[in-house]
Amino acid sequence: MAVVSDSWPDLDDLFRRLGLRDYFVTLVISAVLGCRKPDPRMYRAGSDALGLAPADCLFVDDDPDLVGAAIRLGYQGVTLVREPGAEPPAATPWITSLRELSQ
Structure with a gap:
């Protein structure tokens, strides 16, 4: 990592x-x-x-704009939504816990 x-x-x-x-x-x-x-x-x-290679990497960040930038560069990406009940981003895949990455 x-x-x-x-x-x-x-x-x-x-x-x-x-x-x-x-x-x-x-x-x-x-x-x-x-x-x-x-x-x-x-x-x-x-x-x-x-x-x-970028395509073999997963970029995780709480800023959907930075995740979107990574995706445009060829990385896989997910936005970590930390706030309970927060509106998930529409433009990127998202998770609410890093534990979801192992599922």
């Missing part, structure tokens, strides 16, 4: 402190890469680090 995040440079350190870092091949961090999603370089850095 890879994290593709519009975040601060010390996200890697935070993941290490929380004991989560070893679950991810890479963390693509906007402040380090010098661009933000939906810049294609963000998505591509994640799939390249995994050694996978």
Whole structure:
């Protein structure tokens, strides 16, 4: 797995402190890469680090616009709708829990 995040440079350190870092091949961090999603370089850095073609990757985000951008770039994508009762996006597939990914 890879994290593709519009975040601060010390996200890697935070993941290490929380004991989560070893679950991810890479963390693509906007402040380090010098661009933000939906810049294609963000998505591509994640799939390249995994050694996978975009079509073999699933991009999950809570912003349907960023999921839509990933889909247009050839990635599979789903929007994570976190708010109970929130209106699901019409333009992208969506889930309400990451557990739905294993079903």
